[in-house]
Amino acid sequence: MISDLRQAPFTAWEALSIASGIEERGIRFYRAALAECTDPTARRVYEEMVAEEHRHLAILESAMYSARGLAPEAAEVVRNYLDELDDDLTPFPQMPQDEDGGHALASARRVERVAAHNYLQLARASVDLRAKAVLVALAGEELVHNARLAEHLGDGAPEAVLAEPDVDVVTRLAVAEEELRRAAPKLSAAARATRLEEPLPTDDGSVYDQLAGLRRLIDRAEEDLDALLDNRIVAMEAHLQGMNGNHPAMVR
Numbered sequence: 001m002i003s004d005l006r007q008a009p010f011t012a013w014e015a016l017s018i019a020s021g022i023e024e025r026g027i028r029f030y031r032a033a034l035a036e037c038t039d040p041t042a043r044r045v046y047e048e049m050v051a052e053e054h055r056h057l058a059i060l061e062s063a064m065y066s067a068r069g070l071a072p073e074a075a076e077v078v079r080n081y082l083d084e085l086d087d088d089l090t091p092f093p094q095m096p097q098d099e100d101g102g103h104a105l106a107s108a109r110r111v112e113r114v115a116a117h118n119y120l121q122l123a124r125a126s127v128d129l130r131a132k133a134v135l136v137a138l139a140g141e142e143l144v145h146n147a148r149l150a151e152h153l154g155d156g157a158p159e160a161v162l163a164e165p166d167v168d169v170v171t172r173l174a175v176a177e178e179e180l181r182r183a184a185p186k187l188s189a190a191a192r193a194t195r196l197e198e199p200l201p202t203d204d205g206s207v208y209d210q211l212a213g214l215r216r217l218i219d220r221a222e223e224d225l226d227a228l229l230d231n232r233i234v235a236m237e238a239h240l241q242g243m244n245g246n247h248p249a250m251v252r
Contacts, residue, residue: 012128021082109149116142176221
């Protein structure tokens with residue numbers, strides 16, 4: 001079931017809803033850890049992680065607002081995906097009360113890796129660029145959490161190394177941003193004045209000419225952004241797979 005789900009494209013709502021479910025499971029995990037663990041250092045880490053997961057949840061809920069519109073089949077996709085994840089996001093049924101909290105922290109690292117891995121898979125399968133960007137950013141933060149947990153365990157886990165953006169791509173995106181900023185007021189004024197009933201001659205051509213040019217600019221910018229995100233996904237997946245042979249359990 002899960003492998004079939006992961007091969008299908010996800011709408012923005014589906015991808016972000018699944019990510020929200022993963023964050024909620026992470027919050028439950030850390031709260032359970034707090035309830036059972038007596039080690040002060042481990043408890044402080046768990047409290048930080050609960051706050052971080054709540055912050056992630058708020059980010060996702062904000063992104064979901066623009067992707068609202070739940071269809072029954074979408075709810076089923078989300079439910080099935082999360083059902084399949086439950087075992088992997090609950091590394092052990094009972095939190096051991098180790099004096100040094102080491103076992104609990106190691107299990108927390110695994111939760112962070114599994115979450116990062118699933119965010120990257122969701123990003124790959126997302127058909128919405130904004131949702132993809134949010135998921136890649138969250139995956140990066142989960143890897144930071146993993147590194148922080150490794151520090152507490154005395155394990156010098158390396159930070160994830162992300163590919164540097166192509167200079168030409170960054171330049172094109174900056175040009176696109178400036179062009180959109182410059183054109184927006186002129187187009188709005190022209191639309192109000194003419195209601196777009198006739199092509200309005202301007203120094204830059206008609207309103208329709210300008211819109212067509214901006215559309216091409218936006219399409220190119222989206223392609224560039226998509227490529228940048230794909231590079232980050234590849235880099236983070238390689239980082240996950242290279243963590244001392246500790247592959248996330250959900251790797252298929």
